[in-house]
Amino acid sequence: MQTSVAIIGGGLAGLHAARLLHAANIDFLLFEARDRLGGRIFSVDETGSVSADGFDLGPSWFWPQMQPTIGALVAELELPAFVQASDGDVVFERMSREPPQRYQGYRQEPQSMRLTGGTNALVRALTAELPENCIFLSRKVTAAALGADGVTLTVSNSTGGQESVQAGHVIFALPPRLLEATVSFSPPVSTAMASRWRQTATWMAPHAKFFALYDRPFWRQEGLSGTAQSMVGPLVEIHDATTATGSAALFGFLGVGADERQSIGEDLLTHACVQQLGRLFGEKALQPRATLFKDWAADPATATKADRTGGAHPSPDRRPWVDGAWQPFISLAGSETSQTDPGYLSGAVDAAARTVSAIIGSRRDAANRR
Structure with missing residues (x-):
């Protein structure tokens, strides 16, 4: 499979990102590890x-x-x-x-x-606006490899099989700590970036x-x-x-x-x-x-072993969540990455909108340079 944008996570952030991409006529595929949409909803x-x-x-x-x-x-x-x-x-x-x-x-x-x-009313309303053939349930992304033209994702399905997905850009719409614990990156992400993801508590987990x-x-x-x-x-x-x-x-x-x-x-x-x-x-x-x-x-x-103990509520942080070679190719859009309301429903909406806006802006800049 191949797509301009792959969205990992079918919670509120992932669905809102999909809705915004669809409205902008940008093709996408959304992969959700659960057998349902909504995530923590x-x-x-x-x-x-x-x-x-x-x-x-x-x-x-x-x-x-x-x-x-x-x-x-x-x-x-x-x-x-x-x-x-x-x-x-x-x-x-x-x-x-x-x-x-x-x-x-x-x-x-x-x-x-x-x-x-x-709250699932949000999920139903957002899903109703999306093409069904772009959403894949019971699909767990386990690896991401960086290439010259984008990212190759390794996706496991419910029967134990694997498939590859080629994407120009990947939106990880899941908690940073869960991302760090469940997806391997080649080349590895920077030590500082991995540490920050790992130390960001997943709210309510x-x-x-x-x-x-x-x-x-x-x-x-x-x-x-x-x-x-x-x-x-x-x-x-x-x-x-x-x-x-x-x-x-x-x-x-x-x-x-x-x-x-x-x-x-x-x-x-x-x-x-x-x-x-x-x-x-x-x-x-x-x-x-x-x-x-x-x-x-x-x-x-939702949770990793690190989430079994309480963590502080995430605070708004304007530092980039991605650095180095991965920066042009992946984005984080989980609620915890919001610059306004991290951890809340509103944070998921904000993070998705911010991420899609940056993707649209990047595509516009690339078109102007041609």
Whole structure:
């Protein structure tokens, strides 16, 4: 296979880059290691299957006032959104030997927004604008070799076979740390560049989310917002995860480290989380109709061994992510590389737009020199 631009990663950054290239009439091929598009965006039903009215196991919130880049894309795609439910009292669990305390809630500013149907609504809208024959799922890029006219990629498929892809330019729309750990380069990238990629923490990769689904949001009728904080655990931060259509749920971030989660196991963690929700929200919380659990640190398409411990939130950094001989031929466009909102949904949009703009500018300059 041959293409002007190869995009590695079918998350928000990769899909937005594909959309912008397609609009500019630049041919591309997109390769995604998973059997689905979306990357860390993962909106599912109660069985864990991707859904058009799903619960967000990955990122859920965006703030259009603080992050106009994502706000503009949501508006352009005409995606309906709604405010994160936060009306009512909050619950705070300080220690195991005393009951949780209830406090008056407060209005959140700026308000967190959620997309109707889950964050996967972005994935569906972007994918709908792309030619199907340009997207390849279950394709893992394992190597990149630099030649005189571009890059040769080695791509593994789900059956264990390999194929080569020739590309004039490659956009790596995945976390820098994951790129450094999973793709070999010939010639090798510079020591400084590899070190920087490796030291850039993949945002939210060490974390796990737990959801308890109910027939109705009973906590609202009892004057509770669904928001809780705990110093006891296993959940440390809990919120109302009810969908725009009224499918009721509570979700929380686990405060248990990745290695300890692996040792305890999902079944015991699920039981402990449900028991905690019962302490915080009463007996009705002890009877969820379903539960969901997603440990991102155990997802090889997201995290490396280095991501099993928490890392600092990536900071905007205007230094080039690529140097040396590779600089004209590859770009990094994962959310962590954003110059405005690294790690966030908005960062993925920004990084993709910045990368495609540079490619278009480079092609224009080359045409003018002819």
